[in-house]
Amino acid sequence: MKSLIVTNDFPPRAGGIQQFVHQLALRRPEDSVVVYAPRWKGDRAFDAAQPFPVVRHPTSLMLPEPSVLRRAREIARAEGCDTVVFGAAAPLGLLAPALRRAGLGRAVGITHGHEAAWAQLPAARGLLRRIGDGLDVLTYLGDYTRSRMAAALSPQAAARMTRLAPGVDESVFRAGAGGAEVRKRHGLDGRPVAVCVSRLVPRKGQDTLIRVWPAVRARVPDAMLLLVGGGPHRAELERLVDEAGVRGSVVFTGAVPWRELPAHYDAGDVFAMPCRTRRGGLDVEGLGIVYLEASATGLPVVAGDSGGAPDAVLEGETGTVVPGRSPGAVADAVARLLADPAAAHTMGERGRAWVEREWTWSRQAERFAAVLEGRPPA
Structure with missing residues (x-):
């Protein structure tokens, strides 16, 4: 199994979502991940240090539009990917149906706080429902985000939701850390x-x-x-x-x-x-x-x-x-x-x-593997 991670949120851009997606990618087996992300200051040096390929979009923002879809198809074909993961389900998850037609057999969308906010806005709520219907799995952080998003999703998409939250590096965050x-x-x-x-x-x-x-x-x-x-x-x-x-x-x-x-x-x-x-x-x-x-x-x-x-x-x-x-x-x-x-x-x-x-990263990596493989998380 090889996954194409399509994401606006990836280092060296700073932020919690960026670290979440990066840490999950780092914990996948060798030669099982390729990342497609926007340009960002310092990305060349950062990308060269990663254990997986990172392909950069020419601008600092990716939207669910033809140029992004075309490039994602090309990367998936060249790298032999069979799964697509959206680092933030909204809005790039709207590309899932077209990528499925291009041969990617499984589609996963990771959600954060902003998708729960989308669920409250009439126009965005409809887009979130479309995203959920086009994915095999939509993840959620915890009970709050699950309940807010489930109300906007179709019953079928809501039933496929799975919990996946960020982890903590317990070897770094510890008593006596300075x-x-x-x-x-x-x-x-x-x-x-x-x-x-x-x-x-x-x-x-x-x-x-x-x-x-x-x-x-x-x-x-x-x-x-x-x-x-x-x-x-x-x-x-x-x-x-x-x-x-x-x-x-x-x-x-x-x-x-x-x-x-x-x-x-x-x-x-x-x-x-x-x-x-x-x-x-x-x-x-x-x-x-x-x-x-x-x-x-x-x-x-x-x-x-x-x-x-x-x-x-x-x-x-x-x-x-x-x-x-x-x-x-x-x-x-x-x-x-x-x-x-x-x-x-x-x-x-x-x-x-x-x-x-x-809450360790190893625990979250196990859950991510289960999501990608279509089996119940431990």
Whole structure:
């Protein structure tokens, strides 16, 4: 079996979907994958280092149009592919019926958060139904995304849905991954630290953390908030820090290279990202892999209730889910864990065990193999 992966989302372009698709491709057997993806800065050096061929489209975006279909057919024929995988089912999954007619016998579409949003829009909902009808399997991240998409699909397509989520590299995200150096760099030694690793955008809830920080420090006076990541909301968050009078207890790191992220998780005692759904359900968390990376690092998590975020938490065991729009609930959950290191440590240990059991990349690779081969996942 050889698979053609057709995807807009692939490194060196940064992003969670890009890493998801890349990691799945890396774990396929030798000579069983070829990738068709758009041009991106740095792609020549990146592609040369891959154990499989990568064919680049001449532009930075691929749409389900004749030129993309023609090139996908040519690659499939030249490489002897018998299966097509769409790295993001919408919109490129619309090409599936034509590629089937070209000889590709099995078609799989991987979905993320945006397909769940498509299911709510009348025009996009119809396209999602067409995509589902043209595929053998449409994957989903968790219960939330499955239920939202299933309502837009035909009964036959909904019945063929299979769970496939990103994994976590448990050898990289772990306790002792370099947090001591990060703490020293930012003056956090000896202080209880709540850490949030995410882009600085409104949905993620960093603004809520800042607003409730005076209440958290009223219960844990020496607590520090470490906000890791860059993004367009930075200036507004800086303004809120001054407005709340917590400048001395909030640290912004700015954007951090991926290789340094494990150390930044490891610098915290509690992970908190109180995400909330926005724009009438169109801006929603698909899963929240950051919660699982935090769990792998041994941290208890405080997650918002947006979309599929609760799928990444075992309530009361690896952390807790709070209403992202309830400052009181966010403050209480964060302060309670910071004030009780023993309970936080126990939750962190359970989170690590859960990741090792259910969320490793090897586990997700096994599920992907089953999807490609048309057998029930283990």
